[in-house]
Amino acid sequence: MLATLGHELISSDRVALVELVKNSYDADATRVSVIFGSPLLTGKGSIEVWDDGVGMSLDDVLAKWLEPANAHRQRQPESLEFHRPLLGEKGIGRFAAARLAENLELVTR
Numbered sequence: 573m574l575a576t577l578g579h580e581l582i583s584s585d586r587v588a589l590v591e592l593v594k595n596s597y598d599a600d601a602t603r604v605s606v607i608f609g610s611p612l613l614t615g616k617g618s619i620e621v622w623d624d625g626v627g628m629s630l631d632d633v634l635a636k637w638l639e640p641a642n643a644h645r646q647r648q649p650e651s652l653e654f655h656r657p658l659l660g661e662k663g664i665g666r667f668a669a670a671r672l673a674e675n676l677e678l679v680t681r
Contacts, residue, residue, distance in 0.1 A: 591668035599625025627680040
């Protein structure tokens with residue numbers, strides 16, 4: 573279901589990658605690295621997005637990251653540390669990841 577929604581909500585792989593970088597910005601990251609693992613062919617390789625932003629607790633992952641269109645953004649319209657206006661709107665980062673890959677490893681702290 574995530575893959576299907578990812579392909580329907582996210583118009584291209586480029587847009588999907590931008591959504592993941594926007595997640596980093598919203599997490600108050602000051603550095604974001606996007607690493608492409610070869611071979612760079614459809615269905616092959618890998619993409620890693622690393623940042624130094626504020627991580628998520630297990631509750632955050634379950635209640636915010638895995639729940640699309642939750643009310644979190646209305647309750648907290650800016651980032652906690654740098655008070656940036658949040659770029660993410662409907663929580664579609666997980667769908668972006670599903671568009672880009674069949675497997676996802678989420679590491680947060």
